Amino acid sequence: MTTANRPALEALKPAAMTGQRKLSETQLAELQKEFDALRDSIKADLGQRDADYIQNIIRIQRFCEIAGRTLIHFSFTPVAFMLGVTALSISKIMDNMEIGHNVMHGQYDWMNDPKVHSRNFDWDTACDNKSWMRTHNFEHHTFTNIVGKDRDYGYAVLRLSDDTPWHPLRSIQIAYFALLSIFFQWGVALHEMETEKLREGTFDLEEKKPYIKAMLKKAGRQVFKDYIFFPALAGPFFWKVMLGNGMANLARNLWASSIIFCGHFTEGAQAFSEEECENESKGHWYYRQMLGSSNFEGGRLLHIMSGHLSYQIEHHLFPDIPAHRYAEMSPKVQEIAERFGIPYNTGSFAKQYSSVVKRVLKYSLPSSLSSKIKA
Amino acid sequence: MDAKAWFNLSLFNTPRAGEYFEYLVQGIDPLWSLTDCKARVVEVRDETHDTKTFVLRPNARWQGFEPGQHLHITLTINGVQQTRTFTISSTPYEWKQQGTITLTVKRVPDGRVTGWMHDHLSAGTVVTLSQASGDFVLPKEPEGAIAYFAAGSGITPIASQLGKLSACKMPVPATLLYFARSEQDYIFGAELKALAQAHKRFTLHTIAADGGHPDTHYSLPQGMISADHVRAALQDKPEWVYVCGPHPFREQVKALLAEQGYPLNRVKEEAFGLPPVARVAGEKVTVSFSNSHTKASTDQPGTILSMAEEAGLKPTSGCRMGICYTCKCTKKSGQVRNVVTGELSSTGEEDIRICVSTPVSNVEIAL
Numbered sequence: 001m002t003t004a005n006r007p008a009l010e011a012l013k014p015a016a017m018t019g020q021r022k023l024s025e026t027q028l029a030e031l032q033k034e035f036d037a038l039r040d041s042i043k044a045d046l047g048q049r050d051a052d053y054i055q056n057i058i059r060i061q062r063f064c065e066i067a068g069r070t071l072i073h074f075s076f077t078p079v080a081f082m083l084g085v086t087a088l089s090i091s092k093i094m095d096n097m098e099i100g101h102n103v104m105h106g107q108y109d110w111m112n113d114p115k116v117h118s119r120n121f122d123w124d125t126a127c128d129n130k131s132w133m134r135t136h137n138f139e140h141h142t143f144t145n146i147v148g149k150d151r152d153y154g155y156a157v158l159r160l161s162d163d164t165p166w167h168p169l170r171s172i173q174i175a176y177f178a179l180l181s182i183f184f185q186w187g188v189a190l191h192e193m194e195t196e197k198l199r200e201g202t203f204d205l206e207e208k209k210p211y212i213k214a215m216l217k218k219a220g221r222q223v224f225k226d227y228i229f230f231p232a233l234a235g236p237f238f239w240k241v242m243l244g245n246g247m248a249n250l251a252r253n254l255w256a257s258s259i260i261f262c263g264h265f266t267e268g269a270q271a272f273s274e275e276e277c278e279n280e281s282k283g284h285w286y287y288r289q290m291l292g293s294s295n296f297e298g299g300r301l302l303h304i305m306s307g308h309l310s311y312q313i314e315h316h317l318f319p320d321i322p323a324h325r326y327a328e329m330s331p332k333v334q335e336i337a338e339r340f341g342i343p344y345n346t347g348s349f350a351k352q353y354s355s356v357v358k359r360v361l362k363y364s365l366p367s368s369l370s371s372k373i374k375a
Numbered sequence: 376m377d378a379k380a381w382f383n384l385s386l387f388n389t390p391r392a393g394e395y396f397e398y399l400v401q402g403i404d405p406l407w408s409l410t411d412c413k414a415r416v417v418e419v420r421d422e423t424h425d426t427k428t429f430v431l432r433p434n435a436r437w438q439g440f441e442p443g444q445h446l447h448i449t450l451t452i453n454g455v456q457q458t459r460t461f462t463i464s465s466t467p468y469e470w471k472q473q474g475t476i477t478l479t480v481k482r483v484p485d486g487r488v489t490g491w492m493h494d495h496l497s498a499g500t501v502v503t504l505s506q507a508s509g510d511f512v513l514p515k516e517p518e519g520a521i522a523y524f525a526a527g528s529g530i531t532p533i534a535s536q537l538g539k540l541s542a543c544k545m546p547v548p549a550t551l552l553y554f555a556r557s558e559q560d561y562i563f564g565a566e567l568k569a570l571a572q573a574h575k576r577f578t579l580h581t582i583a584a585d586g587g588h589p590d591t592h593y594s595l596p597q598g599m600i601s602a603d604h605v606r607a608a609l610q611d612k613p614e615w616v617y618v619c620g621p622h623p624f625r626e627q628v629k630a631l632l633a634e635q636g637y638p639l640n641r642v643k644e645e646a647f648g649l650p651p652v653a654r655v656a657g658e659k660v661t662v663s664f665s666n667s668h669t670k671a672s673t674d675q676p677g678t679i680l681s682m683a684e685e686a687g688l689k690p691t692s693g694c695r696m697g698i699c700y701t702c703k704c705t706k707k708s709g710q711v712r713n714v715v716t717g718e719l720s721s722t723g724e725e726d727i728r729i730c731v732s733t734p735v736s737n738v739e740i741a742l
Contacts, residue, residue, distance in 0.1 A: 047454045048451075049454070051454030051455075052454075055401075059398045059399060059402050062395065062396070062398055109690075109691075111455055112455055112456040112689070113456050113691075114691050117691050119690070122388040221381070222385075224385050225386055229385070229386070
C-alpha cells in the first residue's frame with residue numbers, strides 16, 4: 001500500500017477504536033487488496049523449502065511414533081515407559097497439528113504429491129478425515145465465529161457470548177469444558193453428528209447415516225490400533241501398552257483442545273450474527289477472521305507443536321498457505337491491522353488460556369449477572 | 376476393502392504400509408524406496424540443438440522393458456512433483472549389460488518440464504520412474520517386413536526397436552521414413568545412417584520439411600508427407616506399419632495408407648500428446664467441484680482438470696493424457712466425453728480421469 005492512502009485511513013481509526021466495529025465498504029475493499037497481495041506474494045514464493053519442511057516434519061513424527069511405541073512395548077522401568085508415552089504423544093500431536101490439520105487444509109496440494117494431498121491424507125485421531133474437511137475447512141473457516149452457523153464456536157456445548165440464550169444447564173459449563181478437553185478427539189469425531197439437533201427436534205437420522213458409517217469405521221480403526229492391536233502384541237503386558245497409548249491420546253487431547261480454544265474463545269475474540277455477515281464481501285470476511293481469532297506467543301518449538309495455530313489470525317486469513325510461513329507473514333499482518341485500526345489479539349499462552357477459562361465461567365451465568373462481571 | 380488395506384489403514388492411516396515408512400527410508404538414501412522405482416541420472420548427452428539424452432540407472436524395483444515402450448518419469452521441480460511420459464530410446468541390451476536406460480527429450484518451447492530437464496537435470500539427481508508399459512512393440516517373432524513412419528522426437532521408440540532388430544542381425548527387412556523440420560533436427564541421425572550402411576535389409580529415408588540440403592541427393596522428395604512416401608514405404612509389402620509422431624502427423628499417415636489400400640488394423644501407433652479438445656461453442660455447462668464448494672461454468676469446456684485448475688483448485692495430476700490415473704476422481708453425476716477415444720460416459724456415479732474428460736452436461740465431481 002502506498003503512503004498516499006494513509007491519511008484517509010487514519011481518519012477512520014478512531015471510529016474503529018471506540019468499538020464500533022465497522023469499516024466502510026471502500027475500506028474493506030482496500031483491506032482485501034492488501035491481504036490478497038500478501039497471500040499472492042507468499043504463494044508465488046512456495047517451493048522446495050516448503051516441500052523439505054513438511055517432509056522433515058513427517059520424518060520426525062514417524063521417528064517419534066516408532067520410538068514411542070517401541071519404548072512403551074519394551075519398557076521395564078517407569079522412566080522408559082514415560083519416555084515412550086512422551087514420544088508417542090509428540091508423534092500424535094505433530095501428526096494432528098502440524099501435519100494433518102495443515103495438509104488437510106490443502107496447504108501442500110501444490111506439491112502434487114499424493115502422500116501430502118488433502119484428498120488422500122488421513123490422520124492419527126478418531127475423526128474421519130472427510131468429516132473433518134466438511135465441518136472444519138468448510139463450516140468453521142467460512143462461517144468463523146458466526147453464532148448459529150459456526151458450530152466450532154463453543155462446540156454446541158459452551159456459551160461464549162450473549163448471542164446464545166442462557167439455560168440453567170449452562171451454569172456448570174466449566175465441567176463440559178473439562179470433559180471436552182479430556183475427550184477432545186471423540187468430541188471432534190462426533191462433531192458432525194450435530195447432537196444439538198436432538199434437543200431441537202430437527203435431527204434427521206437418514207441424512208446422517210453416511211457420516212455415522214464413516215465415523216464408526218474410522219473410530220473403530222483407531223480403537224483397534226491403540227487399544228487392541230499394539231496391546232495384544234505385548235502379550236502379558238497388554239494393560240501396560242493400553243495404558244501408555246491411552247495416556248498419549250489423553251496428552252494429545254488436552255494439548256490440541258487447549259491450542260484450539262485459545263484460537264477463538266479468548267477474551268478479545270468477537271462473535272458475529274448471521275445478519276452481519278449476509279452477502280458479505282471478501283474484505284469483510286478477512287475483517288471477521290481477524291476479529292474472531294487470537295494468537296499466542298512462544299518459541300519455535302511451541303509454534304511447531306501447535307501446528308502454527310499460535311498464528312491463528314494468519315491461519316484464518318490464509319488457511320491454505322503452508323503454516324510454517326505464518327511467522328514471516330505476521331509482521332505484515334500486524335502492520336496492516338494497525339493501519340486499519342483493527343485489533344490484533346495476541347499474548348502469552350498462559351494469558352490467552354486463562355482468558356478462555358474466564359470467559360467460559362463468565363458466560364455460565366445469565367446475561368443479567370455476567371454483564372456485571374468485568375472478566 | 377481387503378483385509379490388508381484395512382490393517383494398513385488402521386496402523387498407518389494409509390492403505391499402503393510402505394508409504395508410512397517411505398519418508399524414513401528416503402531420508403537414508405534417496406535411491407531406496409518401498410513404494411516407487413527410483414533411478415539415478417548417470418549422464419546427460421546432447422543429441423541435437425534442442426534434444427538431450429538422459430542416461431538413467433534404475434534401482435532393483437524396475438522390471439525392464441520391451442523396445443518401443445514408454446514410462447512416466449516424476450521429477451520434483453522446486454518442490455512440485457511433475458510427471459511426464461517418454462519412450463525409452465535405448466535397447467534392452469544396454470539395460471541387461473550396463474543396467475542403464477535412456478530417455479531422449481526434445482525441449483518443448485515454453486515447456487515447464489522439458490525445459491527444466493534441459494537446464495537442471497544433471498548427473499547424480501534421483502528421479503522416480505513408473506514401470507514400462509505400452510503395446511507399441513515388435514511382434515514376438517517378426518515374419519514379414521516392417522515399415523516405420525517417424526516424425527521429430529517420435530523417432531525414440533523406433534530407435535529402440537531398430538537397435539533390437541540390428542542386434543538380431545535384421546531378421547526381416549525394415550524401412551524407416553523419418554520426417555523432421557530440417558537436416559539439423561534428425562535425432563540419432565548419424566547412428567541411423569551407420570545402421571543403414573551396416574545392414575542391407577534396413578532402408579533409411581530422411582525427409583526434411585524445409586527441402587533438405589541443396590547439394591544432397593535424396594531418394595525421396597523432401598517437404599511434406601505425400602503418397603510417394605507412403606508408396607515407397609509399402610514397397611516391401613510390410614506386415615506391420617509403425618507410426619510415431621504428433622497427432623496430426625499420425626492422422627495424415629493413416630489416411631494416406633488407407634488410400635493405398637493398406638489395412639489399418641496392421642498399423643501400430645504411439646500417441647504423443649492429447650488430440651486438441653474440440654472446443655465447440657454450445658450450451659453452457661457447469662462443473663461443480665463439490666468438496667471444494669467451487670463451480671466452473673463455460674460454454675467452451677476444456678478438460679475437467681484444466682477447468683479445475685482455472686478455478687484455482689490443485690487436484691493431483693500426472694501424465695495429463697489419460698495413462699497414469701493419478702488424477703482419478705469420482706464423478707457424482709453428469710456425463711463426460713473422453714477426449715482421446717470420444718467415448719461418452721454414463722450419467723451416474725463412477726471414477727473418471729479428469730485429464731481426458733470434458734463435460735457434455737452439468738457435472739458434479741467429488742474434488
